[in-house]
Amino acid sequence: MQLNLAILPGDGIGPEIVEVALNVTKAVAEKFGHTLSYEYALVGACAIDKTGAPYPDETHALCMKSDAVLFGAIGDPKYDNNPSAKVRPEQGLLKMRKDLGLFANIRPVSTFASLLHKSPLRADLVDGADFMCIRELTGGMYFGRPQGRSEDGNTAYDTCVYTREEVERILHLAYKFAGQRRKKVTVVDKANVIATSRLWRQIAQEIAPQYPDIETEYMFVDNAAMRIIQWPKSFDVLVTENLFGDILTDEASVITGSLGMLPSASIGIHTSVFEPIHGSYPQAAGKNIANPLATVLSAALMFEYAFNLMKEGSLIRQAVNASLEAGFVTEDICSNGQPHT
Amino acid sequence: MQLNLAILPGDGIGPEIVEVALNVTKAVAEKFGHTLSYEYALVGACAIDKTGAPYPDETHALCMKSDAVLFGAIGDPKYDNNPSAKVRPEQGLLKMRKDLGLFANIRPVSTFASLLHKSPLRADLVDGADFMCIRELTGGMYFGRPQGRSEDGNTAYDTCVYTREEVERILHLAYKFAGQRRKKVTVVDKANVIATSRLWRQIAQEIAPQYPDIETEYMFVDNAAMRIIQWPKSFDVLVTENLFGDILTDEASVITGSLGMLPSASIGIHTSVFEPIHGSYPQAAGKNIANPLATVLSAALMFEYAFNLMKEGSLIRQAVNASLEAGFVTEDICSNGQPHT
Ligand SMILES: CC(C)[C@H](C(=O)O)[C@@H](O)C(=O)O
Ligand SMILES: CC(C)[C@H](C(=O)O)[C@@H](O)C(=O)O
Numbered sequence: 001m002q003l004n005l006a007i008l009p010g011d012g013i014g015p016e017i018v019e020v021a022l023n024v025t026k027a028v029a030e031k032f033g034h035t036l037s038y039e040y041a042l043v044g045a046c047a048i049d050k051t052g053a054p055y056p057d058e059t060h061a062l063c064m065k066s067d068a069v070l071f072g073a074i075g076d077p078k079y080d081n082n083p084s085a086k087v088r089p090e091q092g093l094l095k096m097r098k099d100l101g102l103f104a105n106i107r108p109v110s111t112f113a114s115l116l117h118k119s120p121l122r123a124d125l126v127d128g129a130d131f132m133c134i135r136e137l138t139g140g141m142y143f144g145r146p147q148g149r150s151e152d153g154n155t156a157y158d159t160c161v162y163t164r165e166e167v168e169r170i171l172h173l174a175y176k177f178a179g180q181r182r183k184k185v186t187v188v189d190k191a192n193v194i195a196t197s198r199l200w201r202q203i204a205q206e207i208a209p210q211y212p213d214i215e216t217e218y219m220f221v222d223n224a225a226m227r228i229i230q231w232p233k234s235f236d237v238l239v240t241e242n243l244f245g246d247i248l249t250d251e252a253s254v255i256t257g258s259l260g261m262l263p264s265a266s267i268g269i270h271t272s273v274f275e276p277i278h279g280s281y282p283q284a285a286g287k288n289i290a291n292p293l294a295t296v297l298s299a300a301l302m303f304e305y306a307f308n309l310m311k312e313g314s315l316i317r318q319a320v321n322a323s324l325e326a327g328f329v330t331e332d333i334c335s336n337g338q339p340h341t
Numbered sequence: 342m343q344l345n346l347a348i349l350p351g352d353g354i355g356p357e358i359v360e361v362a363l364n365v366t367k368a369v370a371e372k373f374g375h376t377l378s379y380e381y382a383l384v385g386a387c388a389i390d391k392t393g394a395p396y397p398d399e400t401h402a403l404c405m406k407s408d409a410v411l412f413g414a415i416g417d418p419k420y421d422n423n424p425s426a427k428v429r430p431e432q433g434l435l436k437m438r439k440d441l442g443l444f445a446n447i448r449p450v451s452t453f454a455s456l457l458h459k460s461p462l463r464a465d466l467v468d469g470a471d472f473m474c475i476r477e478l479t480g481g482m483y484f485g486r487p488q489g490r491s492e493d494g495n496t497a498y499d500t501c502v503y504t505r506e507e508v509e510r511i512l513h514l515a516y517k518f519a520g521q522r523r524k525k526v527t528v529v530d531k532a533n534v535i536a537t538s539r540l541w542r543q544i545a546q547e548i549a550p551q552y553p554d555i556e557t558e559y560m561f562v563d564n565a566a567m568r569i570i571q572w573p574k575s576f577d578v579l580v581t582e583n584l585f586g587d588i589l590t591d592e593a594s595v596i597t598g599s600l601g602m603l604p605s606a607s608i609g610i611h612t613s614v615f616e617p618i619h620g621s622y623p624q625a626a627g628k629n630i631a632n633p634l635a636t637v638l639s640a641a642l643m644f645e646y647a648f649n650l651m652k653e654g655s656l657i658r659q660a661v662n663a664s665l666e667a668g669f670v671t672e673d674i675c676s677n678g679q680p681h682t
Contacts, residue, residue, distance in 0.1 A: 090533045120570050125461050141501065147536045154505040156540035160482065164495040190584070192431045195488045199497035222591040229461050229570060230595055243531070247588055250563040254571050 003029060003307060005038040006066035006271075008059065011045045011089065012280025013290035014072025020292035021070060021299040024319070028303065028312050039066075043096065044074025044089040044280070054092025060099055064270055068306035069100075070299065071275035077282055097137050101269030103166065104173050105135040106301075107249050107277055108263070109232075111256045114324050115333055118257030121229065126255055131235035132181065133252055134174050135245025137266060139166045140196070142242050162196045162241065167203045173267070174239035175211045184236035186217045188224045188244055200241060221248070228252050253277050260291035260332045263298035265305050272306050274298040291330040293320055344370060344648060346379040347407035347612075349400065352386045352430065353621025354631035355413025361633035362411060362640040365660070369644065369653050380407075384437065385415025385430040385621070395433025401440055405611055409647035410441075411640065412616035418623055438478050442610030444507070445514050446476040447642075448590050448618055449604070450573075452597045455665050456674055459598030462570065467596055472576035473522065474593055475515050476586025478607055480507045481537070483583050503537045503582065508544045514608070515580035516552045525577035527558045529565045529585055541582065562589070569593050594618050601632035601673045602661075604639035606646050613647050615639040632671040634661055 007022060009015035022038070029036040041059035048054050054074075063069050074089045096102070110130050111119070119126045144159035171187070178185045187204040189197035201218060208216040219227065221244045227234060228251055240248060253262050259278055266273040276294030284290045297320060304313035323329065348363060350356035363379070370377040382400035389395050395415075404410050415430045437443070451471050452460075460467045485500035512528070519526045528545040530538035542559060549557040560568065562585045568575060569592055581589060594603050600619055607614040617635030625631045638661060645654035664670065 088533065094534070120462050120466050122461060122463060141535055144498070149536065149540070156503055156537045157485070158501040158535045158537050160499040160501065162497055190587075192429065193435070194482055194499045195490065196497045196499050199490070222587045225566070225588045225592040226595045229592065244588075246531075246563045247566045247585075251566040251570065251592065254567045 001034045001307060001309070003034050003036045004065070004067045005036070006059075006062045006069045007038050007040045008043045008063075008069055008071045009040070010043050010072040010074040010280060011076050012073055012282040012285045014044075014074070014280055016285070016288070017276065017290055017292040017295040018070060018072040021295040024296050024316060025070070025299045025302075028299075028316060031315075032309070032312055034309075043071070043092050045076035045079060047092060048087055048089065052087070054087060054089050055095040055099075060096070063096070063100055063273075066271055068302050069271055069273040070295075070302065071273050072295065073276065073278065073280035075280040075282070094142060096273070097266065098143060100271055100273065101138065102266040102273055103136065103138045103269065104170050104267040105137045105245065105249070106177075106265045106267065106305075107133045107135070107253065108301075109133060109252045109256060110258075112258050112261060112321075112324060115256070115258045115261065118333065119255060120257070121232070121255050125230075126232055126257075129232040129235075129256060131232065131252075132177055132237050133245065133249040134170065134177065134237060134239040135249055136166065136170045136239075136241050137245075138242075139163075140242035160194070160196050160243075162199055164199070164203060167200050168207065170239060171204055171207050174237050175207070175214055178214050178237040179211070182236040183213060184215045184217065186219055186224070186235055186238045188219050188221050188238060188240035188248065190221050190244070191218075192220060196241065224248055225251060229255065249277070258333070260330070261293050261297065263294050263301050265298070265301045267305065272302075274302040274306070289331055291332050293323075296320060342375045342648060342650070344375050344377045345406070345408045346377070347400075347403045347410045348379050348381045349384045349404075349410055349412045350381070351384050351413040351415040351621060352417050353414055353623040353626045355385075355415070355621055357626070357629070358617065358631050358633040358636040359411060359413040362636040365637050365657060366411070366640045366643070369657060372656075373650070373653055375650075384412070384433050386417035386420060388433060389428055389430065393428070395428060395430050396436040396440075401437070404437070404441055404614075407612055409643050410612055410614040411636075411643065412614050413636065414617065414619065414621035416621040416623070435483060437614070438607065439484060441612055441614065442479065443607040443614055444477065444479045444610065445511050445608040446478040446586065446590070447518075447606045447608065447646075448474045448476070448594065449642075450474060450593045450597060451599075453599050453602060453662075453665060456597070456599045456602065459674065460596060461598070462573070462596050466571075467573055467598075470573040470576075470597060472573065472593075473518055473578050474586065474590045475511065475518065475578060475580040476590055477507065477511045477580075477582050478586075479583075480504075481583035501535070501537050501584075503540055505540070505544060508541050509548065511580060512545055512548050515578050516548070516555055519555050519578040520552070523577040524554060525556045525558065527560055527565070527576055527579045529560050529562050529579060529581035529589065531562050531585070532559075533561060537582065565589055566592060570596065590618070599674070601671070602634050602638065604635050604642050606639070606642045608646065613643075615643040615647070630672055632673050634664075637661060
């Protein structure tokens with residue numbers, strides 16, 4: 001098979017972890033007789049520095065003609081405490097999501113036996129937790145307009161908007177994934193207070209009967225924030241809107257203790273993007289201490305979701321488990337807390 | 342001192358837990374020579390059943406002339422899976438908040454040594470955690486307009502609005518509390534994406550220098566959702582907007598294992614409301630198994646915040662600790678998991 005990739009290393013540790021994942025991708029492609037072609041492009045702070053734009057047109061053009069995008073991370077300390085800077089790395093991320101139509105961000109949350117001691121939760125609560133968060137990624141308050149300030153600058157406003165199509169599309173995806181898993185969908189909203197959530201719940205109630213073998217659970221977002229900690233094993237597929245998803249997926253990502261191990265996929269209309277859930281961790285850049293496994297596991301998701309190559313994905317996962325078991329790990333997941341040499 | 346209270350038991354276990362807290366209030370008032378007068382009123386599902394309105398005018402009139410309101414909980418299963426019912430108990434809560442100008446919801450999060458085994462977190466992470474969440478309660482998406490649907494019903498929208506006055510008022514309150522505590526304020530927002538959050542952060546950056554002995558920390562809401570689990574002891578006073586506060590305060594409330602023990606205060610323009618953070622727990626109503634201690638501790642906050650009677654509040658807290666140590670507790674916090682008889 002022909003695999004055309006765009007490689008977007010981004011900022012901080014992005015380049016070094018993407019390099020590892022690309023090497024793994026090359027090895028797997030070779031082993032299975034696929035032809036790999038790839039091109040690099042800029043995104044984030046490094047793109048602002050070199051071109052003035054956080055998601056340059058050339059980068060977009062490359063992504064559009066690629067089958068999949070392997071992405072590192074973006075963000076640089078010089079933009080961190082200045083959220084009102086005119087041009088910011090995150091704008092690149094949001095523009096990329098919108099322009100590529102990346103409507104669904106998928107984050108499998110799973111535990112690794114050898115990392116359970118890193119979990120902030122009691123091991124009995126989290127051992128065996130295995131669920132998937134699906135976050136709507138191109139709607140809601142992130143993109144709703146009007147957004148801004150009154151003339152005197154003393155009143156600010158944001159708009160949250162959702163359309164039937166956006167909600168249906170992502171709910172069907174959630175049911176599709178649940179059908180391949182433990183057959184349960186938890187729809188998270190705040191339907192007791194906001195109108196967009198009432199639309200979500202109404203549509204979920206319309207769609208649920210179309211999947212009679214899948215259980216549907218409705219949960220308010222505040223309750224979900226509690227349940228993720230109290231009973232993570234009760235979830236199979238959790239689906240929610242953009243901003244709730246931003247908060248809940250980050251919450252969910254830390255309960256297993258494997259933050260440096262969690263991959264993600266953003267499924268799009270034009271292409272799909274695969275990236276670790278962690279950030280650009282600038283303090284670690286260039287020190288050869290960054291954990292590349294979340295990015296490597298993102299490459300596994302890429303084989304599976306973008307190319308439907310299941311054996312290739314599963315081989316990568318096996319290799320990751322083998323490294324873990326051999327104790328060949330970076331310092332963040334080293335059991336004795338000492339850097340691994 | 343003359344203490345005029347409105348007593349709003351609400352639904353489910355509300356009446357029984359409020360009764361206990363009222364008895365404690367009476368005993369403390371008598372011991373310290375205060376004159377207590379109080380009147381009951383309806384709110385929630387029981388108010389809908391009897392008057393058609395979840396927060397009847399008579400209830401509002403009573404609250405307006407009271408120095409403080411002791412509140413139980415609202416909510417009834419018959420409204421639960423029907424978030425689009427025309428009249429719902431939560432509307433009473435929202436109307437009460439708006440009409441009484443309850444702009445700041447305050448939730449102290451603290452641990453009880455005898456309950457640490459109930460925490461979903463590793464004991465070492467949570468032992469000694471002691472922080473305060475301050476949630477803005479009358480602004481943001483809860484009350485912003487327009488809110489609703491397009492004519493064809495296929496598009497829904499909500500509006501989030503904040504004014505300078507609203508943000509300044511609650512930030513000053515946060516600094517006031519921090520000054521009496523460990524002198525750190527964490528301002529939680531999503532200033533990298535939404536305009537209302539950029540207003541919050543701008544105003545926080547203006548106000549922070551007015552409190553030179555207090556450290557100000559800025560944190561994105563997704564990061565805060567992680568940090569509450571990973572490092573709860575890093576917080577002193579956390580302040581945030583309404584919807585983020587809804588999610589984060591519920592998340593924070595479960596990490597200590599003491600959900601049935603946590604009180605709250607909603608500070609208002611016209612009066613203040615004191616209530617447990619847990620819900621109406623209808624399954625337990627009338628069984629004499631509900632834990633009244635969160636409501637009793639809410640009465641302690643009432644003495645302190647509404648009447649500035651610090652000794653009275655502290656005596657209640659001592660009494661609660663003494664009951665806990667004597668093992669005189671309800672089944673939810675009983676260590677062997679057996680009901681206490
Ligand atoms: C950087 C920021 C705009 C982004 C978001 O809020 O979506 C990040 O938090 C994420 O979750 O990918
Ligand atoms: C019942 C609901 C409207 C309410 C809220 O969202 O504010 C509740 O969750 C709370 O936190 O008091």
